[in-house]
Amino acid sequence: MASSKTVRKLQVASPVPADIDIANSVEPLHISEIAQELNLKPNHYDLYGKYKAKVLLSVLDELEGSADGYYVVVGEITRTPLGEGEITQYPLGEGKSTTTVGLCQALGAFLDKKVVTCLRQPLQGPTFGIRGGAAGGGYSQVIPMDEFNLHLTGDIHAITAANNLLAAAIDTRIFHEASQSDKALFNRLCPPNKEGERSFSNIMFRRLRKLGISKTKPEDLTPEEINRFARLDIDPASITWRRVMDVNDRFLRKITIGQGPEEKGMVRETGFDISVASEIMAVLALTTSLADTRERVGKMVIGNSKAGDPITADDLGVGGALTVLMKDAINPTLMQTLEGTPVLVHAGPFANIAHGNSSIVADKIALKLVGPGGIVVTEAGFGADIGAEKFMNIKCRYSVRALKMHGGGPQVVAGKPLDHAYLNENVALVEAGCVNLARHIANTKAYGVNVVVAVNMFATDSEAELNAVRIAAMAAGAFDAVVCSHHAHGGKGAVDLGIAVQRACENVTQPLKFLYPSDVSIKEKIDTIARSYGASGVEYSEEAEKQIKMYTRQGFSGLPFCMAKTQHSFSHNAPTGFILPIRDVRASIGAGFIYPLVGTISTMLGLPTRPCFYAIDGDTATGRVLGLS
């Protein structure tokens, strides 16, 4: 029996009711009780209603000396072993988020461990589109489910506002530069005060430093220096910064802006991405403090000058304002599972073009709060190829530095034998599917971590099938492979998994290894990652070659890499021996990674003919949300 005061055991029903009905059947605890159980004092957090609180980063200063807990990451095998075409058939909410939550419910409510779940904030857009929410599923969920899926504490809204302020600053600057002389521009940028004196604002010194100008008074600049300072001379064709929106609005994928008469013909083709695809979201996920956030957002590159030099948010004078817009978003949000264990929800960059993990600061706080012997469980987006690879090579590269972590945490791979569509026992098909699982295990083990396979059981799975998966997993080198049923039974269904994970934590023998060192060339890194997918080589488009030359010249080749590809399989289109085509190479300089594009990645989702929103309504008497799935 757990000693925590906040955990509660569930009364489970069979068959498993709808997610929203389960979520609504439990009265959440006031979040201050959850906070108290974690030894957080009232000055460590800000309440956002009764069931959410933002944990302030300042708590890290107080806990600096204390030791960390164990660190576990949950990935999943490629979403369907039965072919990419069936991706929409895959029952969402039965994958890694559910396993992550279920495992924590087991650890906290049944195994008496200090545990914190670190999850990503879901995109709001798809909640109204195809898939519904992302709070886990069945009896393994974060609650209140509607607050988790909608608005949360406004972080994505803050990112949207900041991203779009920068976008507006870009077009406006080009517009003003087009119609003004150097002198007029300069005079407007440094207007006289009441006494008639001009001065540089603090942020302007960043640009002056970058230009190698050490003068501190506007009147001392030569005409040539004024030109270099005031005229960013942005090449419109080079602009990579797009606007964002947390709505599935496919008609904004490609648009022409500036068609109003006041914009004097300065039209330009651009588009909107879904908000989580913003580089600012990637910054939020990878930052380690407010000061670090300030530096990263200031360094974000929006495009080049006509001379080919990178233009940053700080060149546009807006890095400080972006930081101010993000100052609350930088604090993770505390919530709870159905069984009363704590959850930190924070960040959620679009895993297709970014690393897709929840934030480093949430992990840092969680590891201190659980302390030695406690366990922090987080998840890595998509399969072990892009999920775990990015988690290890991008997030851990930045966080290990921050956490001074020496041993790698074990990884849990959530898999399930078969798609629901296959209702009859088919052990051979399961064994064939396990080729994919074996590759995930091998790739993950290469980082020096223990791998525990969670075999999610469904009513239609036979004993023989479950056994086949277990045997295949152990043969592939898994530390353990455990059948679990947390979707149907909550934490109780993941107790064996919890015990296996705890053992795996206590038996870490190697330090964390990265797939590639930072200081090799861009092409060497891409080649190494491609080979880890099973590719025999890489083919670069002309555009990709050009971008690689440019980023190398601009001094960015030392950054980690983030393959931008679909989530559907290890390979682009074949299991091994294929040539990986790199269509283009882009960079998130502020967040700190370069991302080669493999094939076409859509960064703005769409709505189907009958979006989820048809079922969603508010009960106007109780204020309760209806129809969220």
Place this chain on the structure above:
Amino acid sequence: MASSKTVRKLQVASPVPADIDIANSVEPLHISEIAQELNLKPNHYDLYGKYKAKVLLSVLDELEGSADGYYVVVGEITRTPLGEGEITQYPLGEGKSTTTVGLCQALGAFLDKKVVTCLRQPLQGPTFGIRGGAAGGGYSQVIPMDEFNLHLTGDIHAITAANNLLAAAIDTRIFHEASQSDKALFNRLCPPNKEGERSFSNIMFRRLRKLGISKTKPEDLTPEEINRFARLDIDPASITWRRVMDVNDRFLRKITIGQGPEEKGMVRETGFDISVASEIMAVLALTTSLADTRERVGKMVIGNSKAGDPITADDLGVGGALTVLMKDAINPTLMQTLEGTPVLVHAGPFANIAHGNSSIVADKIALKLVGPGGIVVTEAGFGADIGAEKFMNIKCRYSVRALKMHGGGPQVVAGKPLDHAYLNENVALVEAGCVNLARHIANTKAYGVNVVVAVNMFATDSEAELNAVRIAAMAAGAFDAVVCSHHAHGGKGAVDLGIAVQRACENVTQPLKFLYPSDVSIKEKIDTIARSYGASGVEYSEEAEKQIKMYTRQGFSGLPFCMAKTQHSFSHNAPTGFILPIRDVRASIGAGFIYPLVGTISTMLGLPTRPCFYAIDGDTATGRVLGLS
């Protein structure tokens, strides 16, 4: 001496420091103390950090039987009596918001009255553009000023999300209708469940009712009924629903969307407005409950079918989802003034194209909380022409019904003798400016309310000038005219004003009168409003004539009217006897008003060459916001 525990007296400095420095010099009280002073119990509100709380509408149910306090509205004279060209010279933060806050500080901290200030949430966009924030000014401010100006409790973000979800639903629906047969559309809208049975979702019954179809099972519909139900047949040229963003992004004023290859050539010209211009913001300001919000957002008209019938959010199946997105936004946000008196911040529709007042629900809650003898002070956007006119004829028309209010509250008109640019005494010029003031007083008195003129004193104003204003105000029929200095002295500088307002409240003799009845024709209403501006007649464009016919045919002519015009003067271009040109007529059916356009109204702001954001930064050590003005 006030008996309230929360009020605090200010130590004022001279000359008056910068607004942000004053705001930062006072440590705000925990908002729960402010709430307690209002007799709010912890279950009546949700905390959002330490200094903001959302007051839940459910408090109204508990207070239903209790009596209301007095209701005072603060307007202002036209921003500069010295000509429209000088609008940018007008020192912001010395107008109606400052007077509203200063008056309340006087009533609460010096005159021992129960008082609540009801203010609009400011746009976030301009905070980074030209003007800085809008929390009042000098020693009459709402604090924390940065939280007031940035994000607040996320209401505008919620509006942005809801507005843009509806926009995405429109284009997606047109897209799906274009490529699918009636049957395919219908089958997708009503997909079979696991048992193979189709059903209508609740929201679909709204459309079925509108079409006069009383059948409840999808399989019972005839092909003709299926066609009418499933095919909205939206005329793209008729779409009035635009996307929104809370950023000054002028390049989005006119754009072409749908240019991606997947959108198959379905391009369309449209644009973005600033978020506060969304009809959903006007709904928020005018709604009286969550149930009323649900009905209003569902009724919002986005355009017409090709046959000329209005198409609503509920026709698109999205009214419930919009309500759910707005479910927290509907609760007003409690904050405090520099002197510890309570403030409710809620809504803030764009006064150029909407009525521009804070919300009815905030007023309702405030009137109950202050109780008999207590005073609620709110403000009306822009001058008495469009500010007070809209306040009376739109907001009060809806709220009087809701509040069952019989007497009109008095109005305070904030004015100042002269622009700072004129530093020498010039009584003649002041007297000339008072023609405008007299007109405001006369127009406002016509609603049956007492008018108190607040003459905001500046160091450069002479005794003779102040006297000239007082005399002119009394001659024009003001109940009282009082010189005040709350900008420099806080509540102490508005004690005389507070006493005058209290007297005016206790001496209301007439019921509130509207300028026009609801049930006259559209043209009669426009004519009445135009004549109140001093116009001798109205001239309609061809487009305006067409729209008036359409709205009359569609049954919307009974709505109140909201003149969409600039804030600069009573008249379009002349003091009296002019012909008011109506360029176009549009409607916010869900919010509940029709708005004729007088001249060109920009609904998306821009950024100057040196936006405010150059000065804004976060102190990364303390998290404090720097440079906000």
